[in-house]
Amino acid sequence: LKKGWLRGIRHTVKPSISMNWSPDYTSGRFDYEESYFEQVAVDSFVERTYSPFANSLYRAPTGRRRMALSYSLNNIYEAKFFSKKDSTTKKLKLFDNFIVGGNYNFAADSLNWSDISARGVTRFFKGITTLQFAANWSPYAIDKNRRKINTFHLNTAGGALLRFDRANLRISTSLSVKQIRDLFSGEGEEDSGFNQGTRIGGETADLDEDRTIERVQDYESLGDWLRQFRISHNYAIDYQQQFDGSDTLLVRTHNINIQGSIQLSQNWNLSVGNFGYDFKNKGFSYPSFGFARDLHCWRLSFSWQPTRNVYTLTLGVIDTPLDFIKLPSIRNQADGQFQGF
Numbered sequence: 001l002k003k004g005w006l007r008g009i010r011h012t013v014k015p016s017i018s019m020n021w022s023p024d025y026t027s028g029r030f031d032y033e034e035s036y037f038e039q040v041a042v043d044s045f046v047e048r049t050y051s052p053f054a055n056s057l058y059r060a061p062t063g064r065r066r067m068a069l070s071y072s073l074n075n076i077y078e079a080k081f082f083s084k085k086d087s088t089t090k091k092l093k094l095f096d097n098f099i100v101g102g103n104y105n106f107a108a109d110s111l112n113w114s115d116i117s118a119r120g121v122t123r124f125f126k127g128i129t130t131l132q133f134a135a136n137w138s139p140y141a142i143d144k145n146r147r148k149i150n151t152f153h154l155n156t157a158g159g160a161l162l163r164f165d166r167a168n169l170r171i172s173t174s175l176s177v178k179q180i181r182d183l184f185s186g187e188g189e190e191d192s193g194f195n196q197g198t199r200i201g202g203e204t205a206d207l208d209e210d211r212t213i214e215r216v217q218d219y220e221s222l223g224d225w226l227r228q229f230r231i232s233h234n235y236a237i238d239y240q241q242q243f244d245g246s247d248t249l250l251v252r253t254h255n256i257n258i259q260g261s262i263q264l265s266q267n268w269n270l271s272v273g274n275f276g277y278d279f280k281n282k283g284f285s286y287p288s289f290g291f292a293r294d295l296h297c298w299r300l301s302f303s304w305q306p307t308r309n310v311y312t313l314t315l316g317v318i319d320t321p322l323d324f325i326k327l328p329s330i331r332n333q334a335d336g337q338f339q340g341f
Contacts, residue, residue, distance in 0.1 A: 007080045007089055014074040016101075024065040032061055065107045068114075072101030075120075096121045110150040113139045116162060128175055135167035168252070170236040177229045177260070229260030229272070254279040267294040271303075294318075 001007050025032040034052055037045040053061065077094035098120035105112050119134035140148045141156045141163065153163040236253035257276030263269050268291070275287040290303035299318045304311040316326035 005081055007082055009094075010076075010078045010080075012076040012078075014076070016072045016074065018070045019068070020070065021067045022061070022065065025061040026064075030061075066105060067107040068103045068105045070101065070103040072099055074099050094122060096123070111140060111148055115165060128179070129171065129173045132170045132172075133168070136165040137162035138165050139163070164241055166238065166240040168236065168238045170234070170253070172232065172234050174230055174232040177231075180231075228262070229258060232257050232259070251280055255285060257285060268292075269294075 023030060032051055032053065033049050035047050035049045038048050040046050051061070053059065075095065075098040077098065079092045079094055080089050081092060082088075083090050098118070100116065100118045102114045102116040105114070115136045115138045117134065117136050120132070122131050123129065124131065138148065139152055139154075139162055141151045141153045141159065143149055153159040154161050233256045234253050236251070238248075238250045238252055240248045240250075255276055255278045257274055259271075259273040259275065261269055261271040271288075271290045271292070273288040273290070274285055276285045277283075278285055286305055286307050288303060288305045290301065292299060292301040297317060297319075299316055301314050301316075302311070314326055317324075
């Protein structure tokens with residue numbers, strides 16, 4: 001389009017196909033299952049089967065034979081619009097990824113087709129709000145107990161090609177105190193500081209040393225001290241269709257949280273995490289508090305969750321090839337004594 005605000009839309013499709021095969025590990029030459037007899041009464045025993053690899057590093061292998069052909073279509077939607085501010089055209093991502101896919105299992109004796117799923121992600125307000133959605137359709141009909149039967153939905157009375165099963169929607173908004181200040185002052189339109197990370201749970205903020213010293217010395221107001229705090233709101237709903245055709249809408253998540261850190265000095269950092277209110281359960285969430293002390297080559301951190309009676313004290317090496325060395329001391333409400341050291 002050569003005129004107007006909208007100048008063009010681009011739709012990119014990336015198809016993908018793959019094949020996956022695995023044998024039956026519960027019989028034949030593999031037979032990775034073992035059994036034992038469990039006494040359930042005085043003169044009654046029941047045979048139980050188990051895999052000796054269940055608690056191993058790579059877990060137990062899958063039991064049934066599988067030979068599946070998987071397919072997917074990844075869709076990316078972009079738009080080009082005209083900006084009157086600088087008289088240039090700019091690009092805008094409408095959907096980062098909109099993926100549709102499923103599989104066909106050749107080894108199954110029934111219900112060979114899987115559900116067809118669709119999921120996507122998009123962002124609003126320069127990345128402040130993220131919207132995620134997903135939906136499932138099934139080619140098979142269901143009985144009164146909502147169990148799939150080996151009959152295509154198309155062959156039922158008034159059935160369509162696919163039967164809608166369920167969908168969910170999640171909206172997450174995250175806004176820092178700095179972004180709120182810039183929003184009211186009109187500053188920081190290009191760089192709102194959205195990608196400035198803050199590590200919660202007793203670790204220092206993601207700031208380099210020189211900038212940390214400069215910011216701490218330049219703090220003049222409460223807003224400067226709380227600039228690394230972030231307010232987030234999460235809302236998630238599930239939508240499902242019942243056997244009789246009625247719809248069920250259920251709110252899964254609805255809460256607001258505050259988390260962040262205060263850089264007291266070059267070496268001291270205080271953090272507050274997951275302090276908020278759950279509107280669904282009508283109660284406050286479990287808060288956590290912590291501090292971190294930079295000891296040059298070492299870092300001492302402490303994290304405490306008072307309502308759960310859990311705290312962690314960690315001493316570890318930082319910024320060296322030996323940063324994997326950590327000496328933790330952990331205690332929770334199920335422990336009778338310290339763990340670690």
